[in-house]
Amino acid sequence: MKKYVLFSDLINPRPMRDTSEIRFQLHHELNQCYQKLFDSLATMQIKEGDAATVAQLLLNSRLDALKHLVSEAERPAYDARYPEDAED
Numbered sequence: 001m002k003k004y005v006l007f008s009d010l011i012n013p014r015p016m017r018d019t020s021e022i023r024f025q026l027h028h029e030l031n032q033c034y035q036k037l038f039d040s041l042a043t044m045q046i047k048e049g050d051a052a053t054v055a056q057l058l059l060n061s062r063l064d065a066l067k068h069l070v071s072e073a074e075r076p077a078y079d080a081r082y083p084e085d086a087e088d
Contacts, residue, residue: 020074027069028082034062 037058041051070078079086 023069024078024081027066028085030065031085
């Protein structure tokens with residue numbers, strides 16, 4: 001069973017020493033969102049060149065969105081928490 005975090009929990013003024021849990025969750029959920037967009041793009045009936053352009057835009061957006069959330073040093077902990085996201 002998945003545990004979801006409410007927006008109100010995110011803006012709670014309580015001090016948080018380790019932000020890795022929320023950053024990991026955000027990374028995971030954004031990654032899933034991008035995967036759905038790529039899957040949707042793959043099934044659209046648009047010209048191949050247009051699909052390639054949109055795919056490149058999505059790839060660039062994904063890289064920019066995710067690169068700051070999980071550092072290389074944190075990657076093993078992230079992969080342990082979300083093994084389905086593990087990069088090959």
